[in-house]
Amino acid sequence: MPNDRSALLIGGITHARKEWEQCSALLKLREYPSGSREEFLCKLKDGDYNDVVAVYRSNDSTSVTGPFDKELVQALPSSLRYICHNGAGYDNIDVPACSERGIEISSTPIAVNDATADIAMFLMLGALRRMHISLSNLRKGEWRGRNFALGHDPKDKVLGILGMGGIGQAVAHRARAFGMKIQYHNRKPLPADQAGDAKYVSFDDLLRTSDVISLNLALNPSTRHIISKAQFDMMKDGVVVVNTARGPIIDEAALVDALELGKVYSAGLDVFEEEPKIHAKLVENENVVLLPHVGTATWETQRDMELLVLDNLKSAVQGKGLITPIAEQKKK
Known part of the structure; x- marks a missing residue:
């Protein structure tokens, strides 16, 4: 040729x-x-x-x-x-x-599905147990430290997956092994062979009824800041939020406020709105588990x-x- x-x-x-x-x-x-x-x-x-x-x-x-x-x-x-x-x-x-x-x-x-889903579960477990506190105290030579507190088990928690594509389905597969109950929202429901036992719910219902919310959707004009103040207000008190998709899906200023008010118990973030810059109050907040966009970073x-x-x-x-x-x- x-x-x-x-x-x-x-x-x-x-x-x-x-x-x-x-x-x-x-x-x-x-x-x-x-x-x-x-x-x-x-x-x-x-x-x-x-x-x-x-x-x-x-x-x-x-x-x-x-x-x-x-x-x-x-x-x-x-x-x-x-x-x-x-x-x-x-x-x-x-x-x-x-x-x-x-x-x-x-x-x-x-x-990218498996590696990204692995990081989502790492962040989810870290946020549920607020692992940053223990890890940072240990490195400061303080053993558990004065601010040590009990965390939460994933078992029987309702995991809401926003964006049930390949990565979302891989997250669901892993979460089932931890005894979590899976629900999801997509533009349309998945065929039964892809959804398995995951329940399709509306966007608003996912926000209102999930204990943990995993963001696994693409960034485009319609999804930018899809999670902002109004959405945090709809969530359960003490919700855990995990983002391995794209930073601008979340309004970071609204997330900071929700964390400071206790609306959000903890967060696990691999992506950020203006990365590599990270909102200073996210860095300072000991209830947030942070990673520098390493979801697919395996050989x-x-x-x-x-x-x-x-x-x-x-x-x-x-x-x-x-x-x-x-x-x-x-x-x-």
Whole structure:
């Protein structure tokens, strides 16, 4: 097959370099490993990438080119057909702008499910037991410390999962082993073989009746600040909130207030509204368990994600279509 078409890798590839290089049988391979947004836009303007039909990018590569917002998408070459994104979340890509230009996007669901669900359970158990207090006291040489208090068991607690996609289902699977009762809210109920014994409830009912709420939904304009003051007010007193999705799903200022008022017993957070910046009062609050967005940070998961990106790329350029197209572009 003549290599008159190119694939462009933006940023790095760590765990599947050999598999990327093997794609040279299908396409000419090009890379933009580092640089600035301005330099990248200049290259686009100068026609350096006019033969590129597929782009491999990641959330990390946003530090190289900035977000794939409308300005950048409009500057992409007319040859570009596919953006193969490494990440379950793709809020740094302007999907409508891509769709308008006929550019199809894939992400990496499935590959991220288990590692993210593991971290959700870690945060959930840590928040229920308020583990930060014990861990920090121990490191200060205070054994349990004066502020030690009993925590809560997960058994018989009602876990409300907001967003019952692959990650949400993996959380439910793990939570069942701890004896939790599962309910969920989605845009629509799941088929019985996917939902299992999880009960479908309305958004408001999930907020009102859950002991623990796990956020596992994508960030988009309709979900930004979907959990804010009004929603915290609806929740049970002493609720536990866990977020491994995207920070802006929660209004952090409202979460801080709910924690200080005792409405929220504790929280487990892997993502933040303005990360890497974290609201100072979340850092100070000893009832909050914090992690620096490490939900998918395992060797196995990172490799699986890179391989899925490449599988999408190869399938697309061979005329078979993307394997895991994003929800907004799935063909009806």
